Amino acid sequence: MAKANFDTPAFRPYPVIPILKPGAMKGDGPFVAKPPMQEALGYPGELIDNWQEVAIDKMGELLKKYRSLRVYLDACVKCGACTDKCHYMIGTHDPKNMPVARQDLLRQVYRRYFTLAGKWLPKLVGAKDLTKDILDDWYNYYHQCSQCRRCSVFCPYGIDTADISMAAREILDCVGKGQKYCNEIIAKVYKIGNNLGLPEPALRNTLDGLEEDIKDETGIDVRLPLDEEGAEILVITPSADFFAEPHIDGLIGYAKVFHQARVSWTLSSEASEAANFGMFIGSYENMRRVALRIREAAIKLKVKRIIFGECGHAWRVAYSFLNTLAGPFDFLDQRYPIPQHICEFTHDLIQKGALKFDKSANDHRRVTFHDSCNVARASRMGNIPGGQFTIPREVIKACCNHFYDMPPDTIHDQTFCCGGGGGLLTDDLMELRVKGALPRMEALKEVVDNHGVTHMAAICAICKSQFSKVLPYYGFQMDQIVSIHQLVSDALVLTEEELP
């Protein structure tokens, strides 16, 4: 793709809050979903005639179903605490990318139709009729939110713009204006089983090829099984792990860890996708339907445990929602967390001393870690709050000699989004993605300059794809982003499986 006509933001000498540029990111938004994809998800094919009425009704329905929406739309006092916290605001300077202003796009309509003050004195409280202009603003600006929840960390009432943008996208879908990228992917999951539309034979072929590669490289038979009934562990991983760089090196890492742990595991061709874009479009129904595939695969393959690969929003859905959407998982082994993250699994083995590493294999790398937003702010690993920060870092430190964290206000629960999360990882949003990456790139530059960091590790398929694309815009190399299990893979000392 040719570079689009925009300038990559310059690194700021120190992080000043930008001057607002109203309308800087005004536009038509990402490509709109075509009718067949809309219909596959149960939505009208194109913008319906009575969209206004349907949108208001839908908003009313969501207000009754979601306490979050109701409380968040009421409670904001416009204090301004969130206004400088969004990476898209920092990168684009568009005031409508301030979290509160993004919420206000929905709140102005909520106030007009659902509150006394907005019905009687609309001008006073900033209430507005739902016009086509506002609908277009919704489509444009709710697709400039990566649902990363950074603003919710800083809000005195915990108002989560992610929840609001999910509700807005659900309303947009219901009036027939869905986003092409997300809805096309969900339709593919229903039809083929994964986001990439990779069918079973292609998947089997890929996995066989990987087994050969590992054999060639290490001389050891490491298996990547598919659809093996009776395996102990079902591994659900983002389909990018099957072909994209650096994702695939992570997948090789999982296989090596399972090999060394001497446990049987399998992938499923029917649930060959951890991602659940139903979350991005705020659709409980679609999210549930996508999640149920995992339950069905687990039952069909008679596994005892479910482990998720490196994927951010998938881990949020897995950790926080899977039990709700597709539970109860009483047929699985209750001695293990349901589901478990691959980093938890590897970390447990490291704790038990079951894995041997040759850390010098990673000596050519000086590594930092990018906390992916959905892992950091919407899920957990391990038994204590904050395990999602310590466990990945301990895994990295177990296999690398050189680890350096980025500045404290850009990691852990204050982490900055990669710029491509929340269903925005599409080329038609390239300008937004590059500009939204600015704060993370600045933090990376800091450790590159001060500690000679050469690589940034991540545990999210979207982060990895996004960074491979945007790193070059900021003067870095695309291969400076690595999977954690790629680091594990390179340092893990493999041994032949002893014969029984």
Add this chain to the structure above:
Amino acid sequence: MGFWTTFYALSFYTATLILILGLANKIYQYANTPAPLKVPTMPAPLTTGGVIMRVLSEVVLFRSLFRSNKWIWLFGMLFHGALWIVLARHLRYFIDPIWSWVLLVQPFGQYGSFVMLFGLLGLLVRRLFVERIRYISNPSDYLMLILLLVIGISGVMLSFVTRTDIVQFKAFMLSVMYFDFFNWQPIPTDKMLLVHLTSVILLMIIFPFSKLLHAPGVFFSPSRNQVDNAREKRHVAPWAVKQFETQAPAD
């Protein structure tokens, strides 16, 4: 029975009724709207006790706001903190005999009102001059601060400049509270007192229909009040069960 006495007595009843019923309605609404998904902002506490501490740290210390912006935190804290002390001091006009701790609070409450005004002015100045906050402000956001400033300034005036017959006012207030219908003690009619009371009555009426709902709202915010136990305990909303799980699962 003077006109103003009747007017203010009836206004107090109306405003109190609107405040209580309005808030009760909103709290009922929040409490009865399900939170169908586990969405605490992580890291979150693993126990109910932990959640209580988390919510208290937000309500009492404005913990998240402190992490976010020290100026807003400072002005917000000064305003809310002083407001509570000022309110506590005002109990003396509604209680007879006055509780001894209310007597103790009296001087702090009187001078606390200056702190409250300072906090409010700080918030107003930020709203006027910080570009980002000005952008997100509606007329109601300014008017709310102005209303609170009017209450505060008229209160300070009553305390330190144009005193009213406070004993007579208390007699009026008690007769209102004991429902001495149309037999209320006369209200003093100093202009400053009436300005003070009118703005307070207005605030009580506006409360349940405005952003002042942040007060009950903060206790109901799912990102702050949920326990992090999604893997251990299945959490499903009644509407989701009804919509999806009415027939037994096929397995």
